[in-house]
Amino acid sequence: MAISELFPDSGMGSNSRSEIFNQFIQRCANLQPMKVAVIWPSSDVALAGAMEAFEAGLILPILVGEEKQLRALAEQHAIDLRPFRIVDVKDAAEAAIRSVELCRAGEACALMKGDLHTDLLMNAVIDKRSGLRGSRRMSHVFIVDAPMYSRTLLISDAAINIYPTLEDKVDIVQNAIWLAQALGNPQPRVAILSAIETVNPKISSTVDAAALCKMAERGQITGGILDGPLAFDTAVSVQAAAIKRLSSPVAGAADILIVPDLESGNMLAKQLEYLGNAHLAGIVVGARVPIILTSRADPACARLASCAVAALFAEYEKCDKEAAARPWGGMTP
Numbered sequence: 001m002a003i004s005e006l007f008p009d010s011g012m013g014s015n016s017r018s019e020i021f022n023q024f025i026q027r028c029a030n031l032q033p034m035k036v037a038v039i040w041p042s043s044d045v046a047l048a049g050a051m052e053a054f055e056a057g058l059i060l061p062i063l064v065g066e067e068k069q070l071r072a073l074a075e076q077h078a079i080d081l082r083p084f085r086i087v088d089v090k091d092a093a094e095a096a097i098r099s100v101e102l103c104r105a106g107e108a109c110a111l112m113k114g115d116l117h118t119d120l121l122m123n124a125v126i127d128k129r130s131g132l133r134g135s136r137r138m139s140h141v142f143i144v145d146a147p148m149y150s151r152t153l154l155i156s157d158a159a160i161n162i163y164p165t166l167e168d169k170v171d172i173v174q175n176a177i178w179l180a181q182a183l184g185n186p187q188p189r190v191a192i193l194s195a196i197e198t199v200n201p202k203i204s205s206t207v208d209a210a211a212l213c214k215m216a217e218r219g220q221i222t223g224g225i226l227d228g229p230l231a232f233d234t235a236v237s238v239q240a241a242a243i244k245r246l247s248s249p250v251a252g253a254a255d256i257l258i259v260p261d262l263e264s265g266n267m268l269a270k271q272l273e274y275l276g277n278a279h280l281a282g283i284v285v286g287a288r289v290p291i292i293l294t295s296r297a298d299p300a301c302a303r304l305a306s307c308a309v310a311a312l313f314a315e316y317e318k319c320d321k322e323a324a325a326r327p328w329g330g331m332t333p
Helices: 019-030 044-055 067-076 092-104 118-125 166-182 204-217 232-236 238-243 262-274 300-325
Strands: 034-039 059-065 085-088 110-113 139-145 153-156 189-193 225-230 256-258 279-285
Touching: 019 139, 019 279, 019 300, 034 044, 034 092, 034 300, 044 059, 044 067, 044 110, 044 300, 059 067, 059 092, 059 110, 067 085, 085 092, 092 110, 092 118, 110 118, 110 300, 139 166, 139 262, 139 300, 153 166, 153 262, 166 189, 166 204, 166 256, 166 279, 166 300, 189 204, 189 232, 204 225, 225 232, 232 238, 232 256, 262 279, 279 300
Parallel strands: 034 059, 034 110, 059 085, 153 256, 189 225, 189 256
Antiparallel strands: 139 153, 139 279
């Protein structure tokens, strides 16, 4: 029986997959399913998300939760848990810690959020001694399929960094560029958003935008074409940019939107979803492994797309490291 039939109220099957998201899922057909530690999948939606991603061939879930509770939930919905490893823990906090340990030990290649708060998960991830900190700051990226926009759109950061500094934004921008490249865009256009298109010292986001663009010119940020400050309309609308007489390689064709802070980013993404009928997937990048963040309100297509994006990014980083380890950095001398 299909997972959508087992969980009729979980959102499975209620939204058709977007074409863009479906392409990401199809691109994973040639990849081995990723071993993913699913943290506290103790609700219908959390368990359903892991099971459908398994059915789609995207992940091999390791279920980290209270075993008795998981088995009761599985029995209630006629799910056979015999193919899956279960790590028995007493609560969500322990589940987050054990899942991080699985990644550090190489037994899992990614994390997937279950029925727990994001801050509880991230507390385990950012622990300086036992977490999954990498060489750069972690940031969240929404991958957006907006029906009225012809490009795949990335928005960052709308879930992790509350009021990022200029230094934080350097990593936020670079993380988003690398994710865009992993998804098939070799040189994404990056719009640094603010309320206006000119630098105003009274609006700090405009000053940060100008600095980030200059840093990209000097090679401190690589792989993308940056411009800013740009207002949202000029970032995504050719007509708005033309009316404002704005000449820019990014205006009207942005692939990545870098928001001033978490509040503005979260509101922008949710407005696109609920008023613009957009589909959203999301992962955290910058840690040692991708972190799949799903919401209880996410439809099936978003949960599957988040898993697919994480798999594509993990493969991209793996290939990048392998190329860097070869003579000449993997390039022809």
